[in-house]
Amino acid sequence: MSKRLETEFAGIRFKNPVVLASGTCGFGRELDEYFDIERLGGLCSKGLLSHPHGGNDGIRIWETASGIMNSVGLENPGVDTFIENDLDWINQKDLVNIVNLGGHSLEDYEEGMEKLNRVDLDILELNISCPNVKSGGMNFGTKTEVARQIVRRIRGICRHKMVVKLSPNAEDIVSLAKMCQEEGADGVSLTNTFLAMAVDIKKKAPVFLNTYAGLSGPAIKPIALRMVHQVAKAVSIPVMGLGGITTWQDAIEFIMAGATVVQIGTATFMKPDISMDILDGMERYLEENGYENIREIRGIL
Amino acid sequence: MAKILENKALGEGFYLLAAEEKNRAQKGQFYMLRAWEHYPVLSRPISVYDADGETVRFLYKVVGQGTEIFASLRAGEEIALDGPHGNGFPKLPDKKRIALVGGGVGIAPLYLAGKSYKKENPVCTVDIYLGFSGQPVLTDEFEAAADHLSVNVGGFVTDDIDPCAYDAILACGPTIMMKVLYEKCVKTGTDAPLYVSMENRMACGIGACLVCTCKTAHGRKKVCKDGPVFLGSEVFGIE
Numbered sequence: 001m002s003k004r005l006e007t008e009f010a011g012i013r014f015k016n017p018v019v020l021a022s023g024t025c026g027f028g029r030e031l032d033e034y035f036d037i038e039r040l041g042g043l044c045s046k047g048l049l050s051h052p053h054g055g056n057d058g059i060r061i062w063e064t065a066s067g068i069m070n071s072v073g074l075e076n077p078g079v080d081t082f083i084e085n086d087l088d089w090i091n092q093k094d095l096v097n098i099v100n101l102g103g104h105s106l107e108d109y110e111e112g113m114e115k116l117n118r119v120d121l122d123i124l125e126l127n128i129s130c131p132n133v134k135s136g137g138m139n140f141g142t143k144t145e146v147a148r149q150i151v152r153r154i155r156g157i158c159r160h161k162m163v164v165k166l167s168p169n170a171e172d173i174v175s176l177a178k179m180c181q182e183e184g185a186d187g188v189s190l191t192n193t194f195l196a197m198a199v200d201i202k203k204k205a206p207v208f209l210n211t212y213a214g215l216s217g218p219a220i221k222p223i224a225l226r227m228v229h230q231v232a233k234a235v236s237i238p239v240m241g242l243g244g245i246t247t248w249q250d251a252i253e254f255i256m257a258g259a260t261v262v263q264i265g266t267a268t269f270m271k272p273d274i275s276m277d278i279l280d281g282m283e284r285y286l287e288e289n290g291y292e293n294i295r296e297i298r299g300i301l
Numbered sequence: 302m303a304k305i306l307e308n309k310a311l312g313e314g315f316y317l318l319a320a321e322e323k324n325r326a327q328k329g330q331f332y333m334l335r336a337w338e339h340y341p342v343l344s345r346p347i348s349v350y351d352a353d354g355e356t357v358r359f360l361y362k363v364v365g366q367g368t369e370i371f372a373s374l375r376a377g378e379e380i381a382l383d384g385p386h387g388n389g390f391p392k393l394p395d396k397k398r399i400a401l402v403g404g405g406v407g408i409a410p411l412y413l414a415g416k417s418y419k420k421e422n423p424v425c426t427v428d429i430y431l432g433f434s435g436q437p438v439l440t441d442e443f444e445a446a447a448d449h450l451s452v453n454v455g456g457f458v459t460d461d462i463d464p465c466a467y468d469a470i471l472a473c474g475p476t477i478m479m480k481v482l483y484e485k486c487v488k489t490g491t492d493a494p495l496y497v498s499m500e501n502r503m504a505c506g507i508g509a510c511l512v513c514t515c516k517t518a519h520g521r522k523k524v525c526k527d528g529p530v531f532l533g534s535e536v537f538g539i540e
Contacts, residue, residue, distance in 0.1 A: 023510065024505070024509065025509050026508065026509035026510070026511075030507045030508045030509040031507075031509060034539070036509075039377070046511070055517075055521070059502060060511075060513075061343075061502045061504050061512040061513075062502075063341055063342060063343055066339075066340055066343060068342050068343065068504065070504070070510075070512060072510070074512075074513045075514060075521060177378060209489065218340075218342075246339060266342060269342060269344070270335075270339060270343075270344070270505045272383070272505070272507065298319065
């Protein structure tokens with residue numbers, strides 16, 4: 001692999017801009033059986049809470065036209081178990097280790113952050129956008145001034161590079177991103193899933209016990225792309241773009257719209273090593289079009 | 302990609318698909334099947350009906366978009382097989398009398414299970430109980446794999462079995478069927494452990510997404526990776 005795909009995000013070197021998105025790759029071990037995960041630029045852990053959480057009951061996945069809806073609800077082993085079982089393993093890998101942290105309350109976020117401050121990782125991805133936890137994430141992520149409280153509190157104590165993962169369900173995603181920059185975030189990632197709904201017409205009831213669930217996959221790509229473009233135009237901190245990226249062409253679109261790094265999520269469910277196809281395709285595109293480095297096409301639109 | 306050798310309609314929406322695939326698939330495991338590129342987004346988890354190292358056979362029922370595509374495949378065409386996945390049914394070297402209980406398309410993993418238990422321990426007996434809502438399928442094959450085959454049409458397969466007559470019972474079918482069987486085992490006081498093969502909607506199939514987890518006595522477990530086979534008491538004995 002040449003240096004064409006090498007990039008820098010908030011002062012951190014990525015050997016390529018392809019990152020696996022939180023919630024679609026566990027902590028990396030399962031996918032490492034399909035391909036060498038050190039070929040990735042980075043990996044975002046499953047969303048963690050300070051304490052273990054069982055997640056949502058009922059149906060958790062539903063297929064839609066060109067997409068899926070999920071309602072896992074932050075099932076996770078808790079920060080302590082992650083640190084004990086998985087952190088060293090992933091830190092030893094030659095890739096950017098991004099740890100995703102969520103919370104049910106401000107105190108919850110702080111407690112998780114304090115634990116993660118005591119260990120090494122490359123980037124903290126602050127999840128203020130999970131739509132599945134009734135008591136938490138959604139409320140934090142939709143209103144700029146509510147989100148500001150949590151970003152400020154966590155930025156104040158986080159000793160790591162910090163990226164804030166934004167919700168497309170925000171009232172104004174551009175103002176949300178600007179707020180993150182004002183509060184000292186090192187970058188933003190967008191978008192998380194879109195709040196959506198499905199109805200079981202036989203049961204005459206919502207498919208999901210929480211009524212609404214998060215839509216991801218190719219169905220959301222054009223909207224996520226538009227949001228990445230708007231945000232990248234409005235802030236000077238770097239952007240991780242995600243939302244339905246399935247092919248290398250999709251990834252190039254997000255880079256041209258202004259993303260420095262792209263995250264692959266739902267597409268991994270189509271083919272566990274689809275991120276490698278995307279990586280190879282991006283490299284080929286740059287080579288065939290005579291670009292020395294991917295930065296030459298970043299944000300050109 | 303695996304070459305399809307046969308894809309036979311058996312009636313009642315059931316199909317038996319045979320594909321050329323070198324494998325070490327064990328009883329009770331499954332593959333993620335895919336015969337399209339991007340859409341539908343998810344691959345389909347399908348139980349191994351039979352496997353011999355060179356070929357794998359899958360018994361499936363057409364219930365939606367994915368299985369409809371499978372049903373349209375012809376011999377000579379290709380299908381992506383990712384697997385085998387899951388823990389599969391346990392080895393039972395000390396058990397002399399084994400019962401296999403299946404309902405609907407849940408009968409799928411019981412054929413290889415029956416064959417394997419007979420092979421692993423030739424002195425054991427394997428009785429198979431199948432429940433169908435309509436016309437039964439593949440009863441001749443199941444008959445050949447069992448010491449005794451019992452087929453129930455339109456009723457409750459769980460009525461047909463005496464749990465006390467066995468040293469181990471393994472079940473796959475609708476959750477309610479397995480739950481009723483578990484309760485019957487408890488009520489009759491049988492010493493036979495009951496193993497159940499759980500089914501849940503899956504996304505990744507490899508343990509990365511936590512979409513398919515189920516509640517157990519030891520916390521939530523991944524049906525795709527920790528299962529699909531659990532002790533009945535682990536999943537039904539906790540309420």
